[in-house]
Amino acid sequence: MHQIQITPEKCLQDGICVQTCPFGLFRDHPDGIPEIVDGAGELCIGCGHCVAICPGEAISLDGQGPEWCDPVDRTWAPSKEQILYHFRSRRSIRVYKEEAVDRPTLESLLDLARWAPSARNGQPVHWIVFQDHEAIHNLARLVVDWMRHKNLLPEIVHAFDNGKDMINRHAPCLVVAHASEQALKPVEDCSIALAHIEAAAPAFGLGGCWAGFFMTAAQQYQPLVDVLDLPQGHRVYGALMLGVPRFSYRRIPPRQELQVQWR
Ligand SMILES: Cc1cc2nc3c(=O)[nH]c(=O)nc-3n(C[C@H](O)[C@H](O)[C@H](O)COP(=O)(O)O)c2cc1C
Ligand code: SF4
Structure with a gap:
């Protein structure tokens, strides 16, 4: 059982929580602030996506808001290469x-x-x-x-x-x-x-x-x-x-051809 809370004064009414919660536990509401669906506490898997994604820092889960989360800094992401x-x-x-x-x-x-x-x-x-x-x-x-x-x-x-x-x-x-x-x-x-x-x-x-x-x-x-x-x-x-590896590999060995059907 989880406790999900929205702080209305912080809500930017962007609907991001409605779109991203894996179980659809937020629903659009005419007044702009999403509502939490009935029984959400039992259905919630505690993934923290709602807290982690809300730009307004309006959502908390089990009493833990964004201040409990580490920030995401894209400059730390490794390059594709x-x-x-x-x-x-x-x-x-x-x-x-x-x-x-x-x-x-x-x-x-x-x-x-x-x-x-x-x-x-x-x-x-x-x-x-x-x-x-x-x-x-x-x-x-x-x-x-x-x-x-x-x-x-x-x-x-x-x-x-x-x-x-x-x-x-x-x-x-x-x-x-x-x-x-x-x-x-x-x-x-x-x-x-x-x-x-x-x-x-x-x-x-x-x-x-x-x-x-x-x-x-x-x-x-x-x-x-x-x-x-x-x-x-x-x-x-x-x-x-x-x-600790005793030896260092000097080359990347070949692998089988990619086997994929594009449909
Ligand atoms: C074996 C396995 C099956 C999963 N199946 C689903 C699925 O059917 N639908 C879904 O939305 N997420 C699925 N997930 C994703 C998990 O729900 C997700 O990893 C978990 O909520 C934690 O969130 P995170 O991956 O964003 O950290 C699955 C994850 C694993 C490892
Ligand atoms: S913690 Fe995950 S499952 Fe629970 S309300 Fe937030 S986004 Fe939905």
Whole structure:
């Protein structure tokens, strides 16, 4: 239940809230000041768009007006060329320096993922961050146990037995996203949050790689599920290795042709 309020003296009567609220919770009114529809409090998803967009600073949500929002400064936006370069030059990083990733950096990365989109603004993502080398290695060992048990990928098992971790890649940090199975779209929401972190990592001097083997095992191998000790009803929906890249890529490799039908 949310509380939406319009301060009439501040309203510029531009109708922007009417057009932008995702659930149409503001309605044009003959006196010019939009009205809030019946039952809006229950329908509102708390996305904050109305507060964030109103030029007159007339709207507050749950008692929090524009003064609770950071300003948007377009001069900070990266250029089109910078964005193209950034996304094309990102790579999955699998070889890391031994140095630990400091906690303030990790906190900044996790924090930015709070602004990732989520279904109905549910923001269901929870995190576990492993920074202890031994703990990360033990998680990899459990994934290898699962592979052995399932008779999967014997070459990866063999490599692990010989000191090469192709599960967590000897990464100094493993970030695990989990959410309630009852969330509306936990797979998508966790994946998008992790994708935000992976995309932002280079700006912090870090690189990352999705921990696919770990993710799969963490959803089904009970000894690993037990070690993770998630809250009741939660599942792992994604995981990312992070660390300082040992090597720098010098080129952007080719990719398949764009496959698209324009209709
Ligand atoms: C998996 C997923 C499904 C979504 N589906 C819809 C949708 O069907 N219609 C819609 O208007 N917004 C949809 N959204 C957008 C969310 O409502 C939005 O991300 C959330 O309200 C937070 O707002 P923001 O993205 O502007 O921060 C979806 C987002 C996600 C991640
Ligand atoms: S917070 Fe979002 S859903 Fe709620 S009234 Fe404002 S714009 Fe509409």
